[in-house]
Amino acid sequence: MDIGGKKVDIERVLSEKESNFSVKTKVHIHRLFEKFGFDEVFGRSAVMELLELKKSGASKLISNLVQADIIEPVSGHGKRKVQI
Numbered sequence: 370m371d372i373g374g375k376k377v378d379i380e381r382v383l384s385e386k387e388s389n390f391s392v393k394t395k396v397h398i399h400r401l402f403e404k405f406g407f408d409e410v411f412g413r414s415a416v417m418e419l420l421e422l423k424k425s426g427a428s429k430l431i432s433n434l435v436q437a438d439i440i441e442p443v444s445g446h447g448k449r450k451v452q453i
Contacts, residue, residue, distance in 0.1 A: 379398065379399060379402045382439070383395065383398065383439070390433075390437075394430070394433070397420050397430060398434070398439065400419060400420060401416070401419065401420075401440075404419055410443050413427045413428055413431060414427075416430060416431060
């Protein structure tokens with residue numbers, strides 16, 4: 370997403386996706402966005418460390434965010450990497 374140097378409001382992005390995430394999931398999304406922004410690629414281990422989740426919880430969160438089109442898989446950065 371090209372943001373032209375402007376600060377992007379993650380709430381606007383979430384509302385555009387029309388996802389009914391729980392408050393806890395929204396907090397996780399905000400923390401991921403604060404840490405990685407729109408340009409940095411990250412994987413499950415980074416999600417586990419940042420959000421203090423177990424492997425299964427991080428995998429489920431990533432899967433849910435991919436399905437909701439909040440994050441997208443990227444290639445060329447290793448196995449199963451994603452970005453916002």
